[in-house]
Amino acid sequence: MTAAAVPLLEVRGLVKRFGALRALDGVDLDVAAGTLTGLIGPNGAGKTTAFACIAGAERPTAGSIRFRAAEIAGMPASRVTRAGIGRTYQIVQTFADMTVLEATTTGALLHHPRLNEAVARAEEVLEFVGLADKRQRLGRALTIADKKRLEVARALATEPDLLLLDEVMAGLTPAECGAAVELLRRTLARGITILMVEHVMEVLMPIADHIVVIAAGKTLFRGSAAEAVRDAAVVEAYLGAPPAGDGAEAGR
Amino acid sequence: MIALGAIVAAGLVTALSVRDAVALDLVFTLLLYAVLGQSWNWISGYAGNISFGHAIFFGCGAYASALMVTHGLSPWLAIPAGAVAAAALAIVTGFPTLALRGHYFSIATIAVAAIVDALVRTQPWLGRATGFELPIASGWAALQFADKGPYIVLALVLFTAVQIATIALERSRLGYYLRALRANHAAAAAVGIDERSWKLLAFAWSAVIASCAGVLYAQYTLFVDPPSTIALGVSIDIALIGVVGGIGTLWGPAVGALVYVVLAKGVALELGGTGKGYDLVIYGAIICVIAALRPHGIVGAIVDGLRRRRGALELGAASATGGAA
Amino acid sequence: MEALTTFAQLLVGGVLTGLVFALVAVGLTLVYGVMDVVNFAHGEFLMLAMYATLGLALLGLGPLLGLPLAVIAMFLFGIIVYRVFVRRLLAGPPEATVFGTFGLLVLMQGLAQAVFSSDFLSVPSPPFAGTIRFAGLAVSQASVVEGCGALILTALLFAFVEYTETGRAMRAVAEDRIAATLMGIDVQRINGLAFGIGAACVGAAGGLLMLSYPVYPTAGVPFALTAFVVVALGGFGSISGALVAALLVGMLEVFGGFYLSPELKLVPVYLAYLVVVLVRPQGLLGRR
Numbered sequence: 059m060t061a062a063a064v065p066l067l068e069v070r071g072l073v074k075r076f077g078a079l080r081a082l083d084g085v086d087l088d089v090a091a092g093t094l095t096g097l098i099g100p101n102g103a104g105k106t107t108a109f110a111c112i113a114g115a116e117r118p119t120a121g122s123i124r125f126r127a128a129e130i131a132g133m134p135a136s137r138v139t140r141a142g143i144g145r146t147y148q149i150v151q152t153f154a155d156m157t158v159l160e161a162t163t164t165g166a167l168l169h170h171p172r173l174n175e176a177v178a179r180a181e182e183v184l185e186f187v188g189l190a191d192k193r194q195r196l197g198r199a200l201t202i203a204d205k206k207r208l209e210v211a212r213a214l215a216t217e218p219d220l221l222l223l224d225e226v227m228a229g230l231t232p233a234e235c236g237a238a239v240e241l242l243r244r245t246l247a248r249g250i251t252i253l254m255v256e257h258v259m260e261v262l263m264p265i266a267d268h269i270v271v272i273a274a275g276k277t278l279f280r281g282s283a284a285e286a287v288r289d290a291a292v293v294e295a296y297l298g299a300p301p302a303g304d305g306a307e308a309g310r
Numbered sequence: 311m312i313a314l315g316a317i318v319a320a321g322l323v324t325a326l327s328v329r330d331a332v333a334l335d336l337v338f339t340l341l342l343y344a345v346l347g348q349s350w351n352w353i354s355g356y357a358g359n360i361s362f363g364h365a366i367f368f369g370c371g372a373y374a375s376a377l378m379v380t381h382g383l384s385p386w387l388a389i390p391a392g393a394v395a396a397a398a399l400a401i402v403t404g405f406p407t408l409a410l411r412g413h414y415f416s417i418a419t420i421a422v423a424a425i426v427d428a429l430v431r432t433q434p435w436l437g438r439a440t441g442f443e444l445p446i447a448s449g450w451a452a453l454q455f456a457d458k459g460p461y462i463v464l465a466l467v468l469f470t471a472v473q474i475a476t477i478a479l480e481r482s483r484l485g486y487y488l489r490a491l492r493a494n495h496a497a498a499a500a501v502g503i504d505e506r507s508w509k510l511l512a513f514a515w516s517a518v519i520a521s522c523a524g525v526l527y528a529q530y531t532l533f534v535d536p537p538s539t540i541a542l543g544v545s546i547d548i549a550l551i552g553v554v555g556g557i558g559t560l561w562g563p564a565v566g567a568l569v570y571v572v573l574a575k576g577v578a579l580e581l582g583g584t585g586k587g588y589d590l591v592i593y594g595a596i597i598c599v600i601a602a603l604r605p606h607g608i609v610g611a612i613v614d615g616l617r618r619r620r621g622a623l624e625l626g627a628a629s630a631t632g633g634a635a
Numbered sequence: 636m637e638a639l640t641t642f643a644q645l646l647v648g649g650v651l652t653g654l655v656f657a658l659v660a661v662g663l664t665l666v667y668g669v670m671d672v673v674n675f676a677h678g679e680f681l682m683l684a685m686y687a688t689l690g691l692a693l694l695g696l697g698p699l700l701g702l703p704l705a706v707i708a709m710f711l712f713g714i715i716v717y718r719v720f721v722r723r724l725l726a727g728p729p730e731a732t733v734f735g736t737f738g739l740l741v742l743m744q745g746l747a748q749a750v751f752s753s754d755f756l757s758v759p760s761p762p763f764a765g766t767i768r769f770a771g772l773a774v775s776q777a778s779v780v781e782g783c784g785a786l787i788l789t790a791l792l793f794a795f796v797e798y799t800e801t802g803r804a805m806r807a808v809a810e811d812r813i814a815a816t817l818m819g820i821d822v823q824r825i826n827g828l829a830f831g832i833g834a835a836c837v838g839a840a841g842g843l844l845m846l847s848y849p850v851y852p853t854a855g856v857p858f859a860l861t862a863f864v865v866v867a868l869g870g871f872g873s874i875s876g877a878l879v880a881a882l883l884v885g886m887l888e889v890f891g892g893f894y895l896s897p898e899l900k901l902v903p904v905y906l907a908y909l910v911v912v913l914v915r916p917q918g919l920l921g922r923r
Contacts, residue, residue: 115496139502151497153490164490167483168502176483196617216501360733406913413673413871414912416733417863421905424860428902439898542860546737553734586752587852590745597738602720605727605734 066091072121083275096266114138144218146209152197159193165215203234223254325462334458340571341465347551347563349519355557358492363423367517369540370396371524376442376534385453396521397514404513441535556607651782653885658785660865662836668872669829675736678859679743684841685850702842713834747852755849777846
């Protein structure tokens with residue numbers, strides 16, 4: 059039981075500079091195994107940059123990122139994935155000329171090098187996310203909601219322990235959001251830990267075990283969703299922000 | 311597989327029955343270019359790193375053959391020797407350059423090939439600019455034949471092997487990973503694909519295939535020099551064959567070679583020799599038309615057509631909005 | 636003392652060679668900057684301009700008198716090629732522009748071979764045939780005229796792109812095509828104009844080069860190869876970068892040819908390219 063005391067992901071003092079701009083200026087966050095943690099903050103707070111650093115797409119300027127107690131800061135993205143962290147992108151990144159099944163199979167090949175095993179694994183994942191009937195469609199011919207679902211499928215096919223989701227709900231209709239939340243619950247039930255950036259607060263609050271708020275590149279708050287709503291600083295920095303800002307970040 | 315069987319049968323019939331030297335020469339050239347185009351297709355088509363320096367790997371095989379034979383060794387040894395040299399050259403040059411994108415990679419391949427070309431022309435042991443004439447011999451041990459028939463058979467064996475290897479590539483982890491890297495390198499990294507190591511693997515295999523073609527070419531023409539093997543012009547021929555047929559497709563290179571050899575060389579021969587530039591005019595015009603009207607190549611256009619018929623694109627209202635985004 | 640004179644001689648030769656490379660390369664880099672297209676037929680445009688200059692010279696218009704006509708003719712040729720051909724390539728996948736312009740290269744070389752044969756042709760008794768001597772250096776008049784002409788024309792192009800309304804529109808298109816469209820810029824017109832100006836640059840280069848070089852169907856290839864390296868070294872799309880890189884490449888080529896061997900003169904040029912793209916992928920003066 060001592061392992062439970064160490065969080066699955068532990069970020070300390072994360073700093074990322076782009077030239078003179080300090081996009082991240084000391085971010086701390088913990089993600090406990092088996093939980094769903096929401097990462098929120100105003101536009102430009104550095105949420106996507108923090109994700110990029112954790113996933114290995116950007117090299118942090120300073121700070122430590124420990125996954126299962128091993129340092130992963132500065133590792134290339136492909137090694138981070140092999141260590142057990144899957145991700146989706148805020149702006150959907152598809153393999154344009156691959157079918158849904160082929161794209162998911164590409165993910166499954168990470169742990170199943172033989173193609174027939176990988177295809178079988180991909181079929182299971184597509185069944186799980188509800189894309190099985192569209193397996194022969196081309197990735198580029200899907201709706202936005204299905205493209206996001208395909209990204210989740212591709213990430214799940216790599217069999218991650220931790221899934222990073224960057225605004226998977228942005229641009230979805232309320233009905234599609236509902237389906238996505240249901241998918242997240244089932245993913246958690248499989249024992250996969252989730253860290254997600256989300257803008258649709260009404261969606262995040264009921265499902266998040268923990269909330270991390272960052273503003274101006276710094277961690278402002280860590281705690282439960284209920285505490286976050288009560289915290290004056292959070293309300294001022296983020297929840298009090300005009301709702302017009304919500305949709306804007308998706309287009310950034 | 312059926313198509314492959316039909317080609318092998320047609321090729322064998324040609325090798326055994328046709329006696330016209332010019333026609334046999336065209337068939338041999340066709341098969342050789344189909345192999346070279348497929349070799350290029352591995353790295354430039356499936357993986358998307360467009361190379362304009364592929365002839366240096368063809369040259370590895372051709373020069374290996376020339377060196378073995380002129381030193382009194384068996385030309386069969388040139389097959390492994392050329393393959394090792396080509397793979398090594400691919401790894402050494404690919405390691406720094408394969409991470410470059412788009413034009414940067416393409417121009418880097420021109421630069422590497424130009425350096426190799428210039429160095430070969432200064433090395434006495436590589437025959438400088440004049441190259442090698444291979445001593446005439448005959449029989450399977452010497453890998454030389456008075457008749458063109460056995461060459462056609464050998465070219466057919468190589469072509470079949472390369473097509474089967476490409477089918478295997480398409481159904482392998484490497485094939486999936488190359489297509490993923492070509493489509494979106496960021497998303498590929500996110501599913502755990504290390505760009506450099508997988509592309510190096512593909513580049514090395516691609517170089518080995520080209521080297522095998524080089525050995526066969528040297529044994530066929532019995533003459534190896536820089537302009538006919540490693541020069542920029544040869545690299546460009548190889549790349550254009552790959553694209554005319556359709557890059558990243560199994561049959562694209564064979565179709566491209568057919569267009570190149572039959573339409574360009576064949577028609578130019580009918581019009582009175584290749585020295586007058588007619589072959590270039592015809593071939594250039596074909597490439598221009600394909601690039602402007604069917605940019606995915608001939609096979610690419612057919613595949614798109616079939617997919618549309620099967621409804622994979624299903625351009626209904628829902629997917630049309632997804633496609634626009 | 637003699638070594639110093641040799642060095643100075645090579646330095647002057649390198650600068651003059653580099654200036655001509657610059658004029659060929661700026662046309663290429665302008666087209667790349669505006670529409671993200673590497674025109675692989677750029678050398679064949681140069682070859683066409685050289686034949687055109689030769690034709691005008693045979694009609695009695697000497698290379699320098701024919702130069703403005705060659706520039707205008709190549710400008711129109713460039714616009715037509717864009718309208719009829721390149722525009723369609725832009726609608727396809729990124730490879731389409733690479734292979735389309737390569738097809739154009741093959742077609743133009745073939746046509747030149749069919750029409751003019753593979754012979755080397757030169758302007759009969761060209762002007763500026765003498766040699767300038769000072770301080771122990773000897774430089775051919777033709778290469779001085781070529782270098783100075785190339786420098787003036789490159790400067791004019793730079794001024795055009797930096798200071799005119801149309802030049803600003805080109806930079807806007809290069810920066811962000813969609814934003815430029817929203818600002819009311821006709822992107823097709825700017826693209827066509829850029830392609831025309833790119834061709835006009837080699838029109839001028841062809842006019843100048845006929846002072847001292849022969850023309851043949853593949854005459855443009857060595858210049859184009861160098862231009863690709865120059866453009867990448869200077870940073871795709873950067874005119875000032877192309878000028879700096881062209882001077883560097885001119886030096887490398889002249890010094891390499893002298894101190895290594897003439898066969899190896901391009902090796903330092905290509906090595907420089909490889910080192911720069913690996914260490915600084917955006918080129919010497921390019922932006923990321």
